[in-house]
Amino acid sequence: MTNTQVTLVQIDNYGPWTVTPEPRREADLQTLQSRLYADISQFVGNRGGYTFFTRFDNIIAVTNGLSMDDHELLQESVGNRYPVTLSLGVATGTTPVQALADATALVQEAGSAQDKSRRECLGGRTIDDGHRTTDDVQIAHFDVIDATGNYTDELNAFDTFIEIEQGYAELMRHMRHAHDSLSFFVGGDNIIVACPDLTDGDYEDAIYHVEDAVDVELQVGVGRGENAHEAGFDAKHALETCRADGTRVELEWE
Amino acid sequence: MTNTQVTLVQIDNYGPWTVTPEPRREADLQTLQSRLYADISQFVGNRGGYTFFTRFDNIIAVTNGLSMDDHELLQESVGNRYPVTLSLGVATGTTPVQALADATALVQEAGSAQDKSRRECLGGRTIDDGHRTTDDVQIAHFDVIDATGNYTDELNAFDTFIEIEQGYAELMRHMRHAHDSLSFFVGGDNIIVACPDLTDGDYEDAIYHVEDAVDVELQVGVGRGENAHEAGFDAKHALETCRADGTRVELEWE
């Protein structure tokens, strides 16, 4: 059974900071947001986790393998190198959505995202090393079948982007409501989803649901592991099997 | 009348590179993509343009103010510092979508996104300095009314994200099909749109369309200028007026 550890990373008082004393150059905000996300991705990724940019001022990560001390160090390091600070909530659950909901509540209880006195809160708990198993994390890696042939080399770049966004918007809602899963667009035509224990039937339903709703054809590789990197790497390999064999759903452990 | 210069930036052969000889660590791909985007944002932004991460392997920028030599330098600099290279297409048009379509075609004609022999192509043309006007670019900056109060401090972070994504997906299609505009989520609850000459009526229609379709309430500030930074900065100020006065649409020049 999955036991997903999820961390919500929220920049403190970011909205007001971006316009005080005056609005800041947009290109600088984009650079700041992207580089902050990249640093968090490295820190979490080097410990076997996955980080998703989400809304950039609110970043969601699957952090099985990271301790509370790790979270505190991340917070300190960012506070030393950026003009903003982070608050973090950490929780675990049998479904990713449950863990994320609890992580969010921890941050919300500490104070509003625009409360200028709420700085660098850190709350929650991680999974004890002794309680971790190789089933804790299930990662599904979806991509669009032959996106290059069907879209990238054919349509203008924005119409290709619209197709992929529509596919993502549909999948994200379906996976959240039907399966308490968290779906994230990660670039190109790729969507990575943190799932609880799902079956190939569940993944087939998801794929055909998206195809029926918005006419975007997805395939998916799924992996399991003690942390997001291990599960996700298996998922990547499973996706290669889809590409090689022409199948729509591959579970690495079957 | 607007005369938008749009650049499509496409990483050469990226899909194959990410899995050759083996799939690469996802956290590293995310870091690479984000930092590459951040660098392009700085380069373009320092010359008055705006860059949108889009799909990360395909990045769209509004580049009024950048010359072909500037584009060539960007390409060279990235080629010196990253394990991937870029192909660029540059075009102008009375609507952003038209310019983007022409820019895309230039890159597609040079070769497939997964053609391993297509490297560092650069095609197109920029607006001569003598032909630039302060009406060339129109930027609309939308955000969700009181996102913090309605969503961020209330729902779990993924459900907030779903709401904002649904609003974005709806706005992006409407603005593209009704107004040949290019819409980009830029973090938080913000969407920036490159538009042709639109009226406050057009913006009101867009806002109410999104509200009716997905129940997300937007407000918008709009600016015009010789380049994206000038237009976008005015748009940010207009958006502050919406926040201060409780209005839904503000055009900076009225």
Place this chain on the structure above:
Amino acid sequence: MTNTQVTLVQIDNYGPWTVTPEPRREADLQTLQSRLYADISQFVGNRGGYTFFTRFDNIIAVTNGLSMDDHELLQESVGNRYPVTLSLGVATGTTPVQALADATALVQEAGSAQDKSRRECLGGRTIDDGHRTTDDVQIAHFDVIDATGNYTDELNAFDTFIEIEQGYAELMRHMRHAHDSLSFFVGGDNIIVACPDLTDGDYEDAIYHVEDAVDVELQVGVGRGENAHEAGFDAKHALETCRADGTRVELEWE
């Protein structure tokens, strides 16, 4: 005759910031300093200049080609993205040392490096476009003859480093006192020097002076141009001639 434009970049109040309220993690300070330097190197480099890390809290750049507006933009961009701010002094002179002395004085007059109320000062002047010539900048690129064979593959890495540092320390004093030049170690076994109009005799003297004083054998390629990049690129090519022909001094324009 050379007309070097030099900019001194000084972080405001950095010493106190690094220990307030408590000392900060050293690895974070190193990361901050290096990434700030890298950003300045890109900004200046993309406009044809050269930036040298120097002491990291005080950075020296050869900025022929950058305007005061460019300097102001750099300052603004850094202020938007870092937890520190920059003060800048810009000056020109027939020798690099003279220009650097004037640039320094501008910053010193604005206030102490540890004056907590001195923030983001910008003073000085740049060369008018109409007055720029292809002789404005002279760059000499020195390296150690066969550093790899003589040192890197033979000695332990610190003893190799000592040799190169001793060579650099000797060259920097000689070039400053004999020739009003500014010398900077740029990594590996390379030293780049901003010079006034010097002759091959001057460069030979420098090389033999260092050889006699500390037994480190240098070769040098020298270039001239309208800006540091053009002069420096010619110098790199001249250095390749030294490597190919076994000569000690090569002036690209002879």
Place this chain on the structure above:
Amino acid sequence: MTNTQVTLVQIDNYGPWTVTPEPRREADLQTLQSRLYADISQFVGNRGGYTFFTRFDNIIAVTNGLSMDDHELLQESVGNRYPVTLSLGVATGTTPVQALADATALVQEAGSAQDKSRRECLGGRTIDDGHRTTDDVQIAHFDVIDATGNYTDELNAFDTFIEIEQGYAELMRHMRHAHDSLSFFVGGDNIIVACPDLTDGDYEDAIYHVEDAVDVELQVGVGRGENAHEAGFDAKHALETCRADGTRVELEWE
């Protein structure tokens, strides 16, 4: 007794890469080198180590606390995100110089720094967790007494730099030859030294040696710990004591 774990990080085939097929823009090389160093500093620093930029193509780190798996991950991550790769040698010794010499030999045995077929070698061994003690690392943090008052606010920025470089060059040779220590300039007026077990008498000798030789007045704080960060943080605090009390040498554990 100290037991320093030292890692030599060497970029594979860097010299040839910088000029193949043509020399590369210097500003891009500086940016690449600095950002690569910053990433290594974060990776090592987040595990309690210290990284010194040294020559940028050869980087020395004190890595007590990092395992061989950690080193392998660093190598893999850099290989995924940069156009160059790293070879690493890891060794331990009762003196830092001894450890660094052994680490260097491991890399040299794998192949020349300019051997184009030597890629991503990894050799050596780390200290078993069970054998680590709080005396393993001794870090001394030197700085120039009132550098701001004596130099930065008084001399031109290059003459200040010369003074600090001369002080560094003198200290580095003395500490290496008299005490098998590794000294690194870290920005500003700061020099950090990895030492074996030294006494306050040893540090006084070093300070007065430098003062006599080049007329630069240093003070020093010294710390010990299980890793470089712990030792170095104590050293920073000891240095604050020097500043507060006007003393020249402070050992944190006395």
